[in-house]
Amino acid sequence: MKYLLLILLWIFSLLPIQILYLISKIIRFIVYDILCYREKVVIDNIQNTFIEKSQTEVIKLKNNFYDYFFELIVEIIKLLSISNNELNKRFTFSNINVIKQALKKNKSVIVVVGHYGNWEWALRSASNLIDTKIIGVYKRINNTIFEWLLLKIRSNTNVLPVEIKSLPRELVNNNEKKIYAMVADQSPTLEQSNVRINFLNRDTLVYTGVEKISKKYNMPVFYLNIKLTSKGYYESTFEEINSKNINGKKLEITKEFFSKLENQIKSEPRLWLWSHKRWKHTN
Numbered sequence: 663m664k665y666l667l668l669i670l671l672w673i674f675s676l677l678p679i680q681i682l683y684l685i686s687k688i689i690r691f692i693v694y695d696i697l698c699y700r701e702k703v704v705i706d707n708i709q710n711t712f713i714e715k716s717q718t719e720v721i722k723l724k725n726n727f728y729d730y731f732f733e734l735i736v737e738i739i740k741l742l743s744i745s746n747n748e749l750n751k752r753f754t755f756s757n758i759n760v761i762k763q764a765l766k767k768n769k770s771v772i773v774v775v776g777h778y779g780n781w782e783w784a785l786r787s788a789s790n791l792i793d794t795k796i797i798g799v800y801k802r803i804n805n806t807i808f809e810w811l812l813l814k815i816r817s818n819t820n821v822l823p824v825e826i827k828s829l830p831r832e833l834v835n836n837n838e839k840k841i842y843a844m845v846a847d848q849s850p851t852l853e854q855s856n857v858r859i860n861f862l863n864r865d866t867l868v869y870t871g872v873e874k875i876s877k878k879y880n881m882p883v884f885y886l887n888i889k890l891t892s893k894g895y896y897e898s899t900f901e902e903i904n905s906k907n908i909n910g911k912k913l914e915i916t917k918e919f920f921s922k923l924e925n926q927i928k929s930e931p932r933l934w935l936w937s938h939k940r941w942k943h944t945n
Contacts, residue, residue, distance in 0.1 A: 664807060664810055664811070667807070667811065668811060668814055671739055671742060671811070672742045672743060674739060675739050675740050675741070675742040675743040675744070676743050679736075679737075679740055679894055682736040682737075682739070682740060683733055683736065683893065683894070685736065686732040686733050686735065686736045687732070689732050689735065689736075690728055690729065690731075690732040693732070694728050694732075699937070700937040701724070703936075703937055703938075703939055704724050704727060704728075704936045704937050705720060705724055707936045707938075707940065707941075708720050708723055708724060708727075708931075708936055710862075710863060710864055710941075711862040711863050711864070711927075711931075712863075712931075713863060723931055723932060724936075726932040727931075727932045727934075727936050727937075729932070730932050730933060731935075731937065733893070733894075734780060737780055737782075737783065737894065738780070738782045738783075738815060739815070741782060741783070741786055741815050741816075741819075742815055746790045749783065749786060749787050749790065750787055750790055750791070751895075752783070752787075752894055752895050752896065753780065753783040753784060753786075753787040753895075753896045753898070754787075754896070754897050754898065755787070755788070755791065755897075755898050755899070755900070756897060756898065756899045757899055757900055758788070758791055758792065758900070760884070760900050760902070761773070761788075761792065761841065761884065761900055762792065764882050764884075765792075765794055765839050765841075768839065769839070769880065769881060769882065770836065770839050770840045770841065770842065770879065770881050771841055771842070771881055771882050771883075771884060772841075772842045772843075772844065772872055772875065772876055772881050772882070772883045772884070773788075773841055773842070773843045773844070773883075773884050773885075773886055773900070774843075774844050774845075774846040774872055774883060774884070774885055774886070774903075774919055775843075775844075775845055775846070775885070775886045775888065776845065776846065776847040776923040776926075776927075776934065777845060777847055777848075777934060777935035777938055778888060778923065778926060778927065778933050778934050778935070779888035779889070779890055779896060779898075779933050780888070780896060781845055781886075781888070782815070782816070783896065784886055784888060784896075784898060785798055785816070785819065785821055785843055786816075786819045786821070788841075788843075789819050789820040789821050790820070792841065794839055794840060794841055795820075795822060795838070795840050795841070796820065796821045796822070796840070796841045796843055797821075797822055797824050797832065797840050797841065797842045797843065798816060798821040798822065798823045798824065798843050799824055799825075799826055799829055799842060799843065799844045799845075800812075800813075800823055800824070800825060800826065800845075801825075801826050801848055802825060802826075821843070826871075829842075829871075829875075833875065833879060842875070842881070844871075844872060846869060846871075846872050846919060847868075847920070847923060847940070848869065849867065849938070849939065849940050849941070849942060849943055849944075850867050850868065850869050850943065851943050852867070852943055854869070855867055855868060855869055855870065857870050857913065857916070858944070859913070859916065859917055859920060861920045861923075861924060862924055862927065864941060864944070865944060866920075866940070866941065866944060867941075867943055867944050868916060868920065870913065870916050872915060872916070872919065873913065873914075873915040873916045876915055877915075882902060882903075883902070883903040883904065883915055883919075884900045884901065884902050884903065885900070885901045885902075885903055885918075885919055885922045885923075886898050886899075886900055886901075887899045887900075887901055887922070887926060888926075888933075889930070890930065890933060901922065903915055903918045903919060903922075904918055
């Protein structure tokens, strides 16, 4: 059953991307307009973040988010068949040399993103341009079929997926330069973290693993700033976090990451994953 679904998605991915965008409107109509997928979560998240917005503005942002969200889904599926050349035209890096220079110093590096823009395209496109092995750190999700499909889509790259629970072993055994790519705005449980910061106008539980790894293994951290320039085209820039003092104040790296992400969300809010139950564990 899983392999049949994968074959069907691969066939679907062969369609021209403009056709996929048209189909995304049909998917949106079914999943959102009829089934109302996570509408309450999206509205609550937007209202609590942008308390100054009127109800009309909240509804407009909600609709803009769903438009992009379903376009993002077909873009991710497109990874099953898109050529490296085509992807590199659609997702570009303005300063990828800063990563190459950091690696020349015989250091592994950490690249962090949020659930913002097309983070999946970022990983694949970077792997096309950098010879160094990229470790894609991921967190297991409850839907096993969906997780399996995502791993299959990601396996069509030069990226090695590593489940977050296996990361300590990978770091201890590592004896070569690598890039550790992490989506770092996920929601921890109270058992996983008791660290809170202000993020998007709310008291927010956060993971601090990126900061701990950076300090323990002396790895520089880079935030990938992703911008959507037109439908299906992205430009991105690597921004070093806490470059002056890697062993600086506690939570400095964590706070800077979330500050950069928040500024980016506020500049183009429809590109963040508002359907994510980000504050489900925050009391």
